[in-house]
Amino acid sequence: MAPTQDSGAVRPAAVTARGWGWRHAGRAKPAVHGLDLDIAPGERVLLLGPSGAGKSTLLHALAGVLGDIDDDGESGDADESGSLRVDGAAPRAQRGRAGLMQQDPETQVVLSRVGDDVAFGAENLAVPRAAIWPRVHAALADVGLSHLPLDHPTSALSGGQKQRLALAGILAMRPGLILLDEPTANLDPDGVLEVRDAVARCLDKTGATLVVVEHRVSVWKDLVDRIIVLQPGSASDPAVLLDGPPDRVLSEARTMLAAAGVWVPGYVPATRPRAAVPAAGTGNLLLAAEQLAVSRGRARRQGFRKIPPVPVQEDVAAQVRAGQALAITGPNGAGKSTFALTLAGLLEPVAGKVSATLDLSRGAGIDPYKWKAQQLISRVGTVFQEPEHQFVTGKVLDELQFGPRHLGHGADRVDELLERLRLTQLVDANPYTLSGGEKRRLSVATVLAASPQVLILDEPTFGQDANTWAELASFLSELLDAGTAVVSVTHDAEFTSALGGTELRLAAAEAVAP
Known part of the structure; x- marks a missing residue:
């Protein structure tokens, strides 16, 4: 037939x-x-x-x-x-x-x-x-x-x-x-x-x-x-x-x-202005990348030889300074998220180095990848592109208290974060039942609860209506003024403009894997 x-x-x-x-x-x-x-x-x-x-x-x-x-x-x-x-x-x-x-x-x-x-x-x-x-x-x-x-x-x-x-x-x-x-x-x-x-x-x-x-x-x-x-x-x-x-x-x-928070054409909501945007190159240096090559792959062995993974980006330099925003931009497949995860100490560099100059004992000058989890979470907070990847409990409130509790800190910021990120009515909800925008705000809040010096966010405005977008941008503006460094992987030009700072644009490299 x-x-x-x-x-x-x-x-x-x-x-x-x-x-x-x-x-x-x-x-x-x-x-x-x-x-x-x-x-x-x-x-x-x-x-x-x-x-x-x-x-x-x-x-x-x-x-x-x-x-x-x-x-x-x-x-x-x-x-x-x-x-x-x-x-x-x-x-x-x-x-x-x-x-x-x-x-x-x-x-x-x-x-x-x-x-x-x-x-x-x-x-x-x-x-x-x-x-x-x-x-x-x-x-x-x-x-x-x-x-x-x-x-x-x-x-x-x-x-x-x-x-x-x-x-x-x-x-x-x-x-x-x-x-x-x-x-x-x-x-x-x-x-x-x-x-x-x-x-x-x-x-x-x-x-x-x-x-x-x-x-x-x-x-x-x-x-x-x-x-x-x-x-x-x-x-x-x-x-x-x-x-x-x-x-x-x-x-x-x-x-x-x-x-109602709808992004009508031509409308960009007002956000809290920065008190004073530091000039590029000023502010205490917290993280530095030099001649950095990054990949999500792992090294493999061929006989007695160790074959490194093919990098998605090579020879990248960046500085993360207190009170400054750094936007990582570029086309899809350019390795923006991979670079950010390497900068955050969650992926090992293929070549070059990341060094931390945060003024903390037993940490200065060391690649964050070598820190223990407890050392990392109190210094560099990372918000993943997929919010579900960082949820570890069954309730919104427990999720926010998890980091401070394991660091031996009080949960003083929890109520403020719930209020500012519009999560107060969801404290008993399962994080996995939240809307996409609510999940994103919760993932940001869980990292902020640990009060890190460096905040690295992957697509932070994904799924946000105009009102929650403005609240999030304003909150991050306050953190910048208080001395926190904010690194964002983003395609959102309005968000980049609202936070100010510098931009690192990664180009898609044809010679390396996507």
């Missing part, structure tokens, strides 16, 4: 919600409450709202993968109300109709090779074998990864590249409903346009329904035909704050949207 032809035809999905709500297990308040919504087949919707409004919860529910519920439909300690349907059926019964790209692409990498990973979803949907690999090649081309061989290791990809890989896997599935949760948050400006254009090509080709969550409106405004704004769950207020064509919503309610 001849193999089934892959026509590429997609039946766009319809979405309906009637009084739908969801409360995560262990949470006092619902993430979403009383949602009434209709999305027609083929519509393209941009879903907006402040951090914690339930946008990610809704996307996970539409994909049929919302946590806290088992295969028999039992929700345990979670509560679901009303109805949510895809094509008239419960989303869990419609798996394959929706393709979800989550906020953290790291959680979606399944297999060790790029081609196999992109093919995974289509294989599980029983797409004919002869059709899968043409889909894989087309999807990789759409997201700008066609230059990678199919056997390229997924472990060697940067965070932004993994995000494109996750999108490629969705495109290869040809779903009727495409759900994108902050799809461009970890990408450089060129990558943002690549992904947006890849989604546009897919929609034009297939006619699939789109629901995209993105804090920054300008990227998606011209691609969608409708904007829906959610507000945090409440028994008295409707879940949908605004709903309509993009131009009308943005023009009629610009002030309201800005007040």
Whole structure:
């Protein structure tokens, strides 16, 4: 029998919600409450709202993968109300109709090779074998990864590249409903346009329904035909704050949207100004990198020889000074996160050196990589690109108290951090049930609780609405004025401008591995 032809035809999905709500297990308040919504087949919707409004919860529910519920439909300690349907059926019964790209692409990498990973979803949907690999090649081309061989290791990809890989896997599935949760948050400006254009090509080709969550409106405004704004769950207020064509919503309610934390085009929220930005090269030197080569790989042995890993960056110099901000910028795959982790003492240099000149006993002049964990945490605090990688307890409050307790310090800063980073109402919540923006703020707070002299943050503004972005930038400004050094890996030009300081731009080196 001849193999089934892959026509590429997609039946766009319809979405309906009637009084739908969801409360995560262990949470006092619902993430979403009383949602009434209709999305027609083929519509393209941009879903907006402040951090914690339930946008990610809704996307996970539409994909049929919302946590806290088992295969028999039992929700345990979670509560679901009303109805949510895809094509008239419960989303869990419609798996394959929706393709979800989550906020953290790291959680979606399944297999060790790029081609196999992109093919995974289509294989599980029983797409004919002869059709899968043409889909894989087309999807990789759409997201700008066609230059990678199919056997390229997924472990060697940067965070932004993994995000494109996750999108490629969705495109290869040809779903009727495409759900994108902050799809461009970890990408450089060129990558943002690549992904947006890849989604546009897919929609034009297939006619699939789109629901995209993105804090920054300008990227998606011209691609969608409708904007829906959610507000945090409440028994008295409707879940949908605004709903309509993009131009009308943005023009009629610009002030309201800005007040709600939406990144309307052309709007940058005010932040606390620095008391006095130190001139470059001033302030006590805390960390220094000289002729540094970095890699996430490990040395291997060949006979009696030790073969060092191939570096992603070489001959990099940097200085981290008290009271100064250092922004590490550059395209995806340039090794920004790898460089920051090496500077933080979490990766061993391939060549060159990192030296600490922090004025602390038994630490000056030593590579931070050689410090013990307790020495490191009190001196250099690191916020990872994936917040979940640093959560170690089951409650927000315990997470904040963990570092100070193990250092033998009091937890004096905990209440202040909860207040300033808008986490007060979440003290009893499980960190893994928080929204992406809340997880990011918690990961920053847990590091700040140990009062380090150097703070190194990887994509600190990821998932933040405009209000929480401004609060975080203002808080870091205060820390800088108090003498803390702040190092940020970021694509956020407004954030870099708000903190001031110096910029270290890493270029993508063609001669070394990505």
